[in-house]
Amino acid sequence: MRTGGKRTASVFLLLTVLLLLLFYCNLALGTRFFSPAKLFSLLSQGRGNDPAVSILFKIRLPRALMALFLGGALAVSGFLLQTYFANPIAGPFVLGVSSGARLAVALCMMLFMAQNRALSSFALVFAAFLGSLVSLGILLAVSQRVRQMAGLLVAGIMIGYICSAATDFLLSFAADSEIVSLHSWSQGSFSGMSLAQVRTAAVLIGISAFALLFLAKPLAAVQLGESYAESLGVNVRRMRSALIILASLLAATVTAFAGPVSFVGVASPFLIQSLLKSNKPLLVLPASFLGGAVFCLASDLIARTAFQPTELALSTVTSFFGAPIVLWLLVKRRGK
Known part of the structure; x- marks a missing residue:
């Protein structure tokens, strides 16, 4: 018991140190370097005519905060879906949830751009939420006929391909001005964020986190079996509905602001459970x-600085590191 407690404390300490280090690196590194003293001075100053203030508060700080919040939300969404489907390979990207959200957001953005109207952050999240729910609804309908998890995962991947094809079809008819903004978003990116958008994302993720506080114990009971959970008074049907809604809301928030970010929702929960042994x-x-959060901060830092001034698409980096983890997981499960 003592050993398990030490392991848990060590994992949380390691993650916290990595988070703080990467958050500093995301603020300090770039075409212009900020030393710790300079960064502290700028953060204390807040306003001023110094161009460094604009670089920090209008570009790097919102981007780093979004990578932190959205990366964490995506990993939690992945864990909820893995628990729902009782499979560690399930995740928002793999099951087509992110692709459904992407299609809905792209459609709404094109409709509003065609009318020269702006789309609020909450409207984007709502559209993504509906798109993710529709994708999950189709997948759940398929699950009534396809009982094997391998077939269900293939169905999720096919739903993702269909939604991606539909999105690309819509983009081919977009105006040139629309394509520029939609293309970078559709590849996954934390760039172009504002502190107002950070606040919106933080509110939505905070609401989901608050709800999960009340679901953690019933969720642990469901992991031990539905019959066992029902014997403890857990309403399993309501519990599973809550899992789907919260997983969809978290994935939709990520997709609405950053576009589809691949493999984070699968790789992060798997690695965390391997480290915790729980x-x-x-x-x-x-x-x-x-x-x-650590995964996305590291990936965004690499995407932004590895080949500067050229910036890589975020999903390129997350796929490069996340896909081998998923392959390892598949081999591990096959071995068992």
Whole structure:
């Protein structure tokens, strides 16, 4: 018991140190370097005519905060879907949830751009939420006929391909001015964020996190079997509905602001559970949030600085590191 407690404390300490280090690197590194003293001075100053203030508060700080919040949200969404489907390979990107959200957001953005109207952050999230729910609804309908998890995962991948094809079809008819903004978003990116958007994302993710506080213990009971959970008074049907809604809301928030970000929702929860040697929601949920934030902060830093001034698409980096983890997971499961 003592050994398990030390392991848990060590994992949380490691994740926290990595998070702080990467957050500093995301603020300090770039075409213009900020030393710790300079960064502290700028953060204390807040306003001024110094161009460094604009670089920090209008570009780097919102971007780093979004990578932190959205990366954590994506990992938590992945863990919820993995628990729902009882499969560690399930995730928003793999099951087509992110692609459905992407299609809905792209459609709304094109409609509003055609009318020269702006689309609010909450409207974008709502559209993404509906798109993700529709994708999951189709997948759940398929699951009534396809009982094998391998077939269900293939169905999720096919739904993702269909939604991606439909999105690309819509983009081919977009005006040139629309394509520029939609293309970078559709590849996944934390660039172009504002502090107002950060606040909106933080509110939505905070609401989801608050709801998960009340679901952690019932979720642990469901992991031990539906019959066992029902014997403890857990309403399993309501519980599973809550999992789908929260997983969709978190994935939709990520997609609405940053576009589809691949493999974070699968790789992060798997690595966290491997490090913790536990799948208890009270431990895995906060650790997954930290792990997803670390993953996305590191990926965004690489995408932004590795080949500067050229910037890589975020999903290119997350796929490069996340796909081998998923392959390893598949081989591991096949071995068992």
